[in-house]
Amino acid sequence: NDFVADLVKRVKPSATIAVSMKAAELKRAGKDVIGLGAGEPDFDTPDHIKQAAIEAINAGQTKYTAVDGTPELKQAIMGKLLRENHVSYQANEILVSCGAKHSIFNLLNAVINPGDEVIIPTPYWVSYPDMTLLAGGESVIVETTAEADFKLTAAQLAAAITPKTRLVMLNSPSNPTGKAYTRQELSELADVIKNNPHVLVATDDIYEHIYWGSEPLANMVALCPEIRDRVIIINGVSKAYAMTGWRIGYAAAHADIITAMRKIQSQSTSNPCSISQAAATAAYNGPQDCLVEMKQAFKERHDYLVAALNDLPGIHCQSGDGAFYAFPDVREVVAGIEGVNDDIELSTWLLEEAGVAVVPGTPFGAPGYVRLSFATSIDVLQDAIARIKKALSVHF
Numbered sequence: 001n002d003f004v005a006d007l008v009k010r011v012k013p014s015a016t017i018a019v020s021m022k023a024a025e026l027k028r029a030g031k032d033v034i035g036l037g038a039g040e041p042d043f044d045t046p047d048h049i050k051q052a053a054i055e056a057i058n059a060g061q062t063k064y065t066a067v068d069g070t071p072e073l074k075q076a077i078m079g080k081l082l083r084e085n086h087v088s089y090q091a092n093e094i095l096v097s098c099g100a101k102h103s104i105f106n107l108l109n110a111v112i113n114p115g116d117e118v119i120i121p122t123p124y125w126v127s128y129p130d131m132t133l134l135a136g137g138e139s140v141i142v143e144t145t146a147e148a149d150f151k152l153t154a155a156q157l158a159a160a161i162t163p164k165t166r167l168v169m170l171n172s173p174s175n176p177t178g179k180a181y182t183r184q185e186l187s188e189l190a191d192v193i194k195n196n197p198h199v200l201v202a203t204d205d206i207y208e209h210i211y212w213g214s215e216p217l218a219n220m221v222a223l224c225p226e227i228r229d230r231v232i233i234i235n236g237v238s239k240a241y242a243m244t245g246w247r248i249g250y251a252a253a254h255a256d257i258i259t260a261m262r263k264i265q266s267q268s269t270s271n272p273c274s275i276s277q278a279a280a281t282a283a284y285n286g287p288q289d290c291l292v293e294m295k296q297a298f299k300e301r302h303d304y305l306v307a308a309l310n311d312l313p314g315i316h317c318q319s320g321d322g323a324f325y326a327f328p329d330v331r332e333v334v335a336g337i338e339g340v341n342d343d344i345e346l347s348t349w350l351l352e353e354a355g356v357a358v359v360p361g362t363p364f365g366a367p368g369y370v371r372l373s374f375a376t377s378i379d380v381l382q383d384a385i386a387r388i389k390k391a392l393s394v395h396f
């Protein structure tokens with residue numbers, strides 16, 4: 001008997017999680033594998049944050065909280081938005097969820113009617129199209145170019161909008177390219193949104209603190225307050241504070257959208273973990289120097305890895321403005337190895353021949369590329385590069 005719903009059959013499992021699991025499996029089987037697939041910081045959660053969680057447990061904060069988050073955490077998020085992003089939100093405009101992924105899931109289900117279109121520029125975070133599908137929407141994939149630094153242009157956005165467009169998904173700095181929109185670029189996109197009053201825009205800012213671009217990272221609401229009611233800010237503590245396992249993310253948006261998202265959350269997960277919320281409150285209210293230290297480390301690794309990749313035969317890698325991924329063009333490598341026909345097969349080849357796990361570009365909507373995470377030490381990255389170089393030397 002086949003009891004699985006048709007809709008679920010159309011959804012792909014997360015490709016990035018699949019690679020991490022495959023690498024972990026090989027490691028368990030005793031194979032020497034370097035995993036560059038994971039999308040999480042290798043740092044430990046800072047001590048003062050862990051301490052806040054321990055204190056929360058000891059103080060008995062082990063019960064249900066308000067569905068949309070504790071007043072303390074919502075206050076801390078409002079403070080963060082004002083302090084860092086110069087945007088002002090009220091408590092009824094914030095919903096705390098079990099990770100930014102959950103926030104996006106709630107959002108899509110709260111605003112998408114069957115057949116509504118969601119504009120997703122490539123290369124995209126693997127989950128956007130499948131979450132759109134689960135919410136009953138249609139992904140409208142817009143291909144960006146390497147020449148445009150993999151960024152959606154205002155002209156491309158304007159051309160992609162139809163009467164059925166409901167939402168545009170933006171992610172800056174981007175997973176997987178590390179590219180971030182400049183103020184100018186974001187303003188131009190905001191202008192297009194302004195001229196299309198039926199369109200919402202979600203800005204996935206989860207990598208906001210892992211950013212080393214030349215100008216301060218722009219926020220769409222701060223840049224264009226006229227469209228505030230149609231922007232949904234998505235963010236969380238996972239990447240900034242090395243808190244992926246705690247599962248705390250949030251959305252900030254117009255109260256009507258937040259109320260709809262809260263309704264979905266109230267009938268699915270209820271509140272996010274009470275202890276994690278105490279930890280996230282400490283993350284936002286506590287000392288912020290850990291952010292600078294981690295950013296510095298990521299920047300050094302980025303500089304090393306991008307240069308080292310470009311030294312390898314057939315690999316071309318642009319610099320990123322942030323996040324912790326390198327996203328090189330590997331088409332020449334694919335063409336040069338017999339039996340390897342695309343980025344997916346190259347990823348399997350790298351795992352088997354070099355013992356290095358990377359994620360193919362295809363599930364990000366970017367065939368011909370692979371993603372390497374540099375959320376690991378320079379030593380490990382050097383080892384990975386040496387292994388790839390050795391494996392490639394047979395063919396180049």
Ligand code: PLP
Nearest residue numbers: 039099100101125175236238249
């Ligand atoms: N958005 C992007 C672009 C991501 O890369 C990730 C995690 O990989 C998330 C959202 C989800 O983050 P969280 O751990 O808060 O669910």
